[in-house]
Amino acid sequence: MAAAVAPLGVALREATQRKLRRFSELRGKPVAAGEFWDIVAITAADEKQELAYKQQLSEKLKKKELPLGVQYHVFVDPAGAKIGNGGSTLCALRCLEKLYGDKWNSFTILLIHSGGYSQRLPNASALGKIFTALPFAFSIFSAIPECSGNTSCIIQSILDSRCSVATGSVVEYSRLGPDVAVGENCIISGCHIIATAVLPAYSFVCSLSLKMNGLLKYSTMAFGVQDNLKKNVKTLSDIKLLQFFGVCFLSCLDIWNLQVTEELFSGNKTCLSLWNARIFPVCSSLSDSVTISLKMLNAIQNKSAFSLNNYKLLSIEEMLVYKDVEDMITYREQIFLEITLNAKQSDLETS
Numbered sequence: 161m162a163a164a165v166a167p168l169g170v171a172l173r174e175a176t177q178r179k180l181r182r183f184s185e186l187r188g189k190p191v192a193a194g195e196f197w198d199i200v201a202i203t204a205a206d207e208k209q210e211l212a213y214k215q216q217l218s219e220k221l222k223k224k225e226l227p228l229g230v231q232y233h234v235f236v237d238p239a240g241a242k243i244g245n246g247g248s249t250l251c252a253l254r255c256l257e258k259l260y261g262d263k264w265n266s267f268t269i270l271l272i273h274s275g276g277y278s279q280r281l282p283n284a285s286a287l288g289k290i291f292t293a294l295p296f297a298f299s300i301f302s303a304i305p306e307c308s309g310n311t312s313c314i315i316q317s318i319l320d321s322r323c324s325v326a327t328g329s330v331v332e333y334s335r336l337g338p339d340v341a342v343g344e345n346c347i348i349s350g351c352h353i354i355a356t357a358v359l360p361a362y363s364f365v366c367s368l369s370l371k372m373n374g375l376l377k378y379s380t381m382a383f384g385v386q387d388n389l390k391k392n393v394k395t396l397s398d399i400k401l402l403q404f405f406g407v408c409f410l411s412c413l414d415i416w417n418l419q420v421t422e423e424l425f426s427g428n429k430t431c432l433s434l435w436n437a438r439i440f441p442v443c444s445s446l447s448d449s450v451t452i453s454l455k456m457l458n459a460i461q462n463k464s465a466f467s468l469n470n471y472k473l474l475s476i477e478e479m480l481v482y483k484d485v486e487d488m489i490t491y492r493e494q495i496f497l498e499i500t501l502n503a504k505q506s507d508l509e510t511s
Contacts, residue, residue, distance in 0.1 A: 188224030
């Protein structure tokens with residue numbers, strides 16, 4: 161049986177790879193029967209993630225970034241306990257049967273499980289890892305030697321020519337002003353930094369748009385890239401075992417003038433982690449949000465006090481509940497349009 165299964169698995173993998181190579185050739189073009197999958201189905205963990213996926217699919221189809229003539233669907237997992245990929249597959253098949261009746265089993269279907277919250281890659285948590293940017297989407301960062309393709313990765317971002325991005329860092333969907341210096345091996349996502357700022361090496365900084373009480377707000381999560389957001393402890397007395405930017409989390413709370421109480425954490429009070437720690441300020445502007453969170457990081461690095469007592473604080477868990485998908489997509493679209501216009505102007509100047 162194993163000998164029979166192996167060739168079948170190899171053949172299936174090779175067929176999938178051929179289809180994926182063909183995908184790049186078919187972007188924005190109508191596809192004939194057999195050229196691509198008939199149906200592409202994506203699973204989502206909850207209704208907010210489902211909405212985010214549908215909005216992004218709509219944008220990509222509008223910009224002709226996907227093959228045309230294919231049926232794209234997003235199927236949300238049922239509420240309650242996690243059901244895993246197996247349960248999610250069964251739910252997706254049931255949805256397909258409801259939509260297409262007996263015909264669905266004659267289609268070639270690509271089913272993509274993307275219902276997680278990407279705790280190991282939080283910059284993909286809000287809009288989904290299935291839509292994570294590839295290291296190409298296309299930026300404005302002329303005359304910055306530190307941003308060469310061999311040293312750092314700039315994705316759909318607008319960088320002033322006087323800013324600097326060090327080796328190994330990734331900047332996506334962001335605007336960086338002239339007095340911004342990004343250290344080595346950082347991940348910067350969705351940020352707008354116009355003030356003078358130094359991002360320490362190995363920083364992870366990601367901004368989200370929020371809708372709170374009908375008002376648009378912003379919050380920026382900031383960690384060390386090596387921090388373990390999934391590590392959890394069961395009691396408040398054990399939070400000293402958690403680390404933030406390589407520093408004992410208890411010491412960080414002292415620097416930020418935050419009290420160790422149950423209210424410090426959202427969600428399950430017996431599963432305490434950096435993921436559900438209420439330590440990130442809510443601000444009225446995107447740039448202010450990034451500035452405050454960077455001050456948090458710098459306070460830890462310099463071991464200097466920086467009080468968070470006067471701010472409304474959220475955990476990442478709560479940020480994802482309040483996330484404003486539409487505003488985040490609009491922000492990315494504005495960057496896309498500005499880069500496109502800049503590219504057209506450059507073409508005219510050189511022609």
